[in-house]
Amino acid sequence: MDFNILLITTTNTNTNSVSMHSCDVLIIGGGSAGLRAAIEAHDNGANVLLFSKNRKGDPHTVLARGGINAALGTMDPEDSWMIHATDTLREGEFLADYQRVELLCKSAPDSVNELVNWGARFHREKDGRLTQRFFGAHTYRRTVFYEDWTGQEIVRVLIEQVKQRKINSI
Numbered sequence: 001m002d003f004n005i006l007l008i009t010t011t012n013t014n015t016n017s018v019s020m021h022s023c024d025v026l027i028i029g030g031g032s033a034g035l036r037a038a039i040e041a042h043d044n045g046a047n048v049l050l051f052s053k054n055r056k057g058d059p060h061t062v063l064a065r066g067g068i069n070a071a072l073g074t075m076d077p078e079d080s081w082m083i084h085a086t087d088t089l090r091e092g093e094f095l096a097d098y099q100r101v102e103l104l105c106k107s108a109p110d111s112v113n114e115l116v117n118w119g120a121r122f123h124r125e126k127d128g129r130l131t132q133r134f135f136g137a138h139t140y141r142r143t144v145f146y147e148d149w150t151g152q153e154i155v156r157v158l159i160e161q162v163k164q165r166k167i168n169s170i
C-alpha cells in the first residue's frame with residue numbers, strides 16, 4: 001500500500017524544511033538494523049523510504065568495535081547456534097526473549113556470510129578461514145571482526161547495497 005508522508009525537518013540552525021514523499025514502507029533509522037530492513041523490503045518489491053536523523057553514516061553501529069557473533073565454527077567446529085543461544089541467554093541473566101535469541105543465533109551465520117558476499121573485509125586466517133575470537137561470555141571463539149572497526153565496516157557495506165538498489169534515503 002502506497003502512502004504519502006509530509007516531512008518537516010529542522011536543522012541545527014532551527015530552520016524548517018518541508019517535503020512530500022510517497023512509499024510503501026517507511027524505515028526510520030539508518031543504522032545496521034534500518035539499512036538491512038530497507039534492503040529486505042526493497043528486495044521484496046516495496047517502494048522504500050529510509051529516513052534517518054543522522055545522514056553522515058555514523059549511527060551507533062559504527063561504535064561496535066569488538067565484532068559480530070555467529071556460530072560459524074571456523075575456529076571451533078564444535079560451536080553451534082544452540083550453544084550460542086545458551087551463552088546469550090545465560091549472559092543475559094535469562095531475561096532475554098527465548099524466541100528472539102533463537103532467531104538471532106540461528107540466522108547469524110547466514111547474516112555474516114551475506115556481509116562477506118557483499119564485500120565485508122573481515123579478518124581471515126592464512127588459510128582463508130574467517131578468524132573468530134573470544135569476546136564476552138563465549139564457550140567457543142565466535143566473534144568475526146574487521147580490525148577495530150567492525151561496525152563501521154558493516155555500515156559501509158550496507159550503505160553500498162542501499163545505494164546500488166537506489167533506495168530513496170533522506
Ligand SMILES: Cc1cc2nc3c(=O)[nH]c(=O)nc-3n(C[C@H](O)[C@H](O)[C@H](O)COP(=O)(O)OP(=O)(O)OC[C@H]3O[C@@H](n4cnc5c(N)ncnc54)[C@H](O)[C@@H]3O)c2cc1C
Pocket residue numbers: 028029030031032033034051052053054058059060061062063064065066067068069151
Ligand atoms: C560503544 C558501543 C560498542 C558496541 N560494541 C559492539 C560490538 O562489538 N558488537 C556488537 O555486536 N554490538 C556492539 N554494540 C551494540 C551495537 O552497536 C548495537 O546493538 C547496534 O549497532 C544497533 O543497531 P541499530 O541499527 O539498531 O541502531 P543504531 O546504529 O543506533 O542506528 C539508529 C539510527 O536511527 C537514527 N534515529 C534515532 N532516532 C531517530 C528519529 N527519531 N528519527 C530518525 N532517525 C532516528 C539514528 O540517528 C541512527 O542513525 C556496541 C554499542 C556501543 C554503543
